[in-house]
Amino acid sequence: xxxxxxxxxxxxxxxxxxxxxxxxxxxxxxxxxxxxxxxxxxxxxxxxxxxxxxxxxxxxxxxxxxxxxxxxxxxxxxxxxxxxxxxxxxxxxxxxxxxxxxxxxxxxxxxxxxxxxxxxxxxxxxxxxxxxxxxxxxxxxxxxxxxxxxxxxx
Amino acid sequence: xxxxxxxxxxxxxxxxxxxxxxxxxxxxxxxxxxxxxxxxxxxxxxxxxxxxxxxxxxxxxxxxxxxxxxxxxxxxxxxxx
Numbered sequence: 001x002x003x004x005x006x007x008x009x010x011x012x013x014x015x016x017x018x019x020x021x022x023x024x025x026x027x028x029x030x031x032x033x034x035x036x037x038x039x040x041x042x043x044x045x046x047x048x049x050x051x052x053x054x055x056x057x058x059x060x061x062x063x064x065x066x067x068x069x070x071x072x073x074x075x076x077x078x079x080x081x082x083x084x085x086x087x088x089x090x091x092x093x094x095x096x097x098x099x100x101x102x103x104x105x106x107x108x109x110x111x112x113x114x115x116x117x118x119x120x121x122x123x124x125x126x127x128x129x130x131x132x133x134x135x136x137x138x139x140x141x142x143x144x145x146x147x148x149x150x151x152x153x154x
Numbered sequence: 155x156x157x158x159x160x161x162x163x164x165x166x167x168x169x170x171x172x173x174x175x176x177x178x179x180x181x182x183x184x185x186x187x188x189x190x191x192x193x194x195x196x197x198x199x200x201x202x203x204x205x206x207x208x209x210x211x212x213x214x215x216x217x218x219x220x221x222x223x224x225x226x227x228x229x230x231x232x233x234x235x
Contacts, residue, residue, distance in 0.1 A: 037164075038223075041219070041220045041223060042220075044216055044220065045216075045217065045220045048213045048216060048217055052209035052210070052212060052213055053212070053213060053216055054209075054212045054216070055161070055164045055165070055216065056159070056161060056164070057161045057163055057164060063164065068209055
């Protein structure tokens with residue numbers, strides 16, 4: 001059977017998560033209106049080290065995710081794998097929406113930080129300013145060390 | 155001989171081509187393109203069993219697709235006055 005084709009004979013729809021379990025794989029449909037494609041990609045990218053991931057499109061706005069184990073796996077392990085993938089997809093979707101919702105304010109703060117950095121005086125400017133500064137009178141003798149003050153005659 | 159169908163709304167053609175080139179050492183892979191799909195026809199395989207090579211090839215196509223999707227668009231060259 002070619003990858004991506006539905007293996008009707010070896011698949012048994014018995015998972016409580018709605019996952020179709022096969023001999024060595026689990027597959028499930030994802031509604032793209034709920035989980036954006038970027039979230040599916042994000043989950044898939046994290047799972048390619050653990051299993052084989054294949055995406056197909058059975059109908060518009062629906063993505064079928066097929067996770068094939070790298071070695072022998074029980075139905076429970078396959079279902080757990082699919083469950084973890086679904087959780088990761090949810091996390092990715094939430095992060096994506098948060099990122100989109102805060103885009104403007106992040107851009108604002110970045111621009112403000114760059115503006116502040118551009119207008120900040122350099123070290124050379126500060127040293128030149130110190131050199132140019134004229135020290136005035138010191139009526140309170142702040143510049144005289146305390147031990148010198150104590151040794152002065154009364 | 156196995157056929158793997160990649161939907162172009164999910165996988166980029168560039169990614170399939172890059173993965174096929176990377177797997178040239180392990181399998182003879184020919185690509186057939188249509189408007190909606192890219193079909194990889196996997197011929198003779200070398201070094202590993204067919205299932206492992208085909209599944210690993212699919213993983214690489216997916217990885218290449220994700221990397222390409224996440225890559226920021228190349229900024230346009232500044233216009234010369």
